[in-house]
Amino acid sequence: MVSGHRRKKTSEYAGRQRLPCTVRELTEDEATIIIVDSDLHREKVLPSKTAYAYKLKLEAIKYQGSRSDITSGQVVTRFRTDNMIAE
Numbered sequence: 001m002v003s004g005h006r007r008k009k010t011s012e013y014a015g016r017q018r019l020p021c022t023v024r025e026l027t028e029d030e031a032t033i034i035i036v037d038s039d040l041h042r043e044k045v046l047p048s049k050t051a052y053a054y055k056l057k058l059e060a061i062k063y064q065g066s067r068s069d070i071t072s073g074q075v076v077t078r079f080r081t082d083n084m085i086a087e
Contacts, residue, residue, distance in 0.1 A: 002031045003038040029060040036060075 001008065004021070011019045026034070036057040040050065 002026065002034050027064075029064045032060040033057055 008019055036053045039045065039053055045053075
């Protein structure tokens with residue numbers, strides 16, 4: 001459960017047997033961003049926790065944007081057409 005654990009616990013205390021939910025497949029970075037966003041909406045959050053949450057979110061966003069499939073040196077040489085033309 002990435003988000004809504006407080007809502008789930010409250011529903012259990014109220015005696016509810018079922019709780020509507022949405023099931024999604026997420027990467028670890030997507031889950032981190034959702035967790036941080038839901039935590040920042042709480043009313044009483046310490047500034048230190050807010051700063052840490054934004055740090056986690058920034059790292060996740062940076063990691064999501066990186067593409068290791070075409071930026072590494074060994075992979076890039078496969079896409080070079082000058083070698084193909086020379087052959």
